[in-house]
Amino acid sequence: MSKKIVVYNNVERFFHYHLVHLVAFLTISGLPVLSHTFDFIAYGLGIPVAALTNSQNILSAGMSALRFIHYSSAFLLTLLSVPFVFMIVRKIAHLSMWPDRWGVQATIDGFKEMWKFYIKQEHVRFGKMNAGQKLFAQIVVITMIVLAISGYMLIFRESISSDLATYARAAHAISFIIFGMMLIIHLYLAVHPTNKNSYDAMFHTGTMDEDFIKEHHGIYYDKLKKENKI
């Protein structure tokens, strides 16, 4: 039987696992502020909240409850991020989200490889992440940083100028929209049959078979070999 290789450590898995809940809470509680299309969420929550608090206005009651959820989730996510950020910073130069090769041609090649894998279903040699996953990770990190900074600016808007708060509101919405679109792609690929091994590694085992890594993540396999981790 092939050896099991740890691809996601416990801190990464713990962070990702809870990130899922918190991002879901943040998204659901933030959408009705972004657009009236999602008013149904506030109404849905508003009905019991208004009944419990004797409030006259269902939408306001729902929105106030959602704001409480949004703020608490943001606070919990901040707390949760502390150990993760420390871990990331320590190995910042070796993160899988950085390209194995830099430059325009390398990027084009990376996307060609993805085309071969996802469209032609041919065998390719990826690193731990493919070009799309790397790009996704970079965009998500940037948008999450913008979301966090602008979100805290809005919470403490009394301490900043009104103009700055307006910029923060726009930045919060714009970065969320970009983040949201990335998230849909991420969710699709996460549950896609071809990525079952990664899904299991992230949510259940933390490991992948050595043979699987060798076959599907050739560049990553070579790197692990070079570092004497296999």
Added chain:
Amino acid sequence: MSVNMKCYDTTPCIRCFACMVGCSVENRLRLQRESHIGIEKSVQNRLTYLSHLSPQRREFGSFPNARQVTAFHHCNHCEDAPCLEICPVDAIIRRDGKEVVVVQETCIGCSSCLDACPFDVPVIKDGKSYKCHGCYDRVENGLKQSCVSACPSSAMFSGTKEEVLKEAYKRAKLYTEKTGKEHVVYGADEVNSTVGELRWVTIVPKEDLEAYKLDTNPKKLVMSAREAVKVVGSVGSVAIVAGSIGHLIYWLGKRKEKISKGEVEEK
């Protein structure tokens, strides 16, 4: 009900600010009338958030032509009020006379209206938004707005849109003829696509529009960008979902084909 409109005419204004005092008094009286506050407290405390009409005194021009101008800062009751559109709890409503009014009982104090208003009008105080309500209750009961009632020189006048614009254009024409300076009725026509027409118009020499802070293109670029990205985001999200479904169907078909050809093993 027809559209109610107010007009401020900069020419006969004697800068007595009775309109502003009237506004502040009216809003304190409201609190007393609705038993939100005792009379002593409402007089002792400054409650600046209840002054919906405030002076913005500024130096304009440079020596030797510098002069002081007092711009009036107030809600314009925009035709396409961005504050009303953004409010997530529909706490901002439009009365029959088209006054744009915040319902404080509904407001949750999220400040979205403040960020959306290109004239920086709403004031957030103790978790509620405040701004001019056009004295809609007075108007609906046959009275004039408090500021209009207080004005001793007819520099403030109000009525239906037709009445006000007729008088405003008449005055603007007269001033233009008498002074040789073109006078305009700011807000009578669509100002821009963000706010539309205004229901608080101002008669002013055209060359003084800037001095009186009457923005000919009121918009907050970042908030416009936010709206544009929202449209791109909704179209993009639908496209991504459709693309994902399409890819899955394609991928499964292709895989089946590969399995039948024996190129890959079925797992």
